[in-house]
Amino acid sequence: MSIFDQISAWLSDPDHWKTTLGIAGIPQRLAEHVQYTVLAVVIAAVIAIPLGAYIGHTGRGGTLVVGIVNSFRALPELGLLILLVLVMGLALALEAVTIALVLLAIPVLLAGTYAGVRNVDRAAVDAARGMGMSEWQVLVKVELPNALPLIFGALRSATLQVIATATIAAVVSLGGFGRYVIDGNSQREFDQMAAGAVLIAALAIVAELLLAGVQWLVVSPGLRKNSRGRARVR
Template sequence: MSVFDQVGDWLTNPDNWKTTLGIAGVPQRLGEHLHYTGLAVLIAAVIAIPLGAYIGHTGRGGTIVVGVVNSFRALPEVGLLILLVLAMGLTLALEAVTIALVLLAVPVLLAGTYSGVRNVDRAAVDAARGMGMSEWEILLKVELPNALPLILGAVRSATLQVIATASIAAVVSLGGLGRFVIDGNALREYDQMAAGAVLIAGLAIVVELLLTGLQWLVVSPGLRKKTSRRTRARTAVPTSG
């Protein structure tokens, strides 16, 4: 029997989809995984989006954004998690996991928000300022609406990274879909291990589609076309005459 058949048998086995004898099934693990992800992305957004918007609007601290993004992206998540658990104790494992995932999401959201606000057409900003708008009004009514495609793109990217990384919660005896990967490896039940990886990948794909649909609904057609033109301009290959 091939590994694909084994994974298919595991995923279609009803026993793996219900909680029995204290062994959690797929729905419970999925709920835990979404809880870790949602909590981390929400906290990261509350921290990074206002900060990125402020720095992008004022133009001060751009080098700090670059330094923070590069430094945080170099952090090894598993090593950081173990260090946090050792410092905070196993009773605060959930808090340690949340901190590790927040530190993963903050750089992506910070960079996306900063870039979005900073790249708003300066003519539109100057026109708003000339109309007598305050700096807060310019940020809230001009810059943030125009930066929305890049901000939502950063939210999508951060969410997918957190979904992929939230499996590390199983390393410190918490739940989530990573539990199937860790337990499957420990018990040498490789069908369970592979099925866990498939579930994590499937969740990432579903969330990506949902967030893409949300972005399409929220962002105005004009901004979508404008962002698309900018993307094509950046990726166009120059031709020699």
């Protein structure tokens, strides 16, 4: 039996789709994985997007802050998670996982927001100021709407990275699809391990499609066309 047949057999087993004898099924693991992802991305967005917008608008400390935050990308998430659990205790494992995932998502969101605001046409910004708009109005009514394509691109990228990395939650006895990967590896049940990887990939694809749909609805048609044009030029 090929690995693809094994994955198909494991996923089609009804026992894996229901919670029995304390063993969580796929729907519960999906809910856990989505919970970890949404919590981390929302917290990271609340921190990174306003900060990136402020730095992009004012230009103050951009190089320093973006450089420092980008250095977070060199942090090994698994090692950081283990360190946080050792410091905080296993009882706060969810908080430790959330912190690790937030630190993963912040650099992408901050850099995307900063770049989006800084790349807005300066002529449009100057025209807004010439019309008597305050700096807050310039940011909210001119720069942020024009920066939406890059901000959404950063949000999509951060979400996919968090979905993939949330697998490490299983290392500290939490749930999510990582349970199938970690448990399958430790028990030498490679069909379970491979099925877990497929479920994570499927969740990432669905999340990407949903966010792309939201971006299509939120971003104005003119900006969508300009974004495609810039992509072709590059």
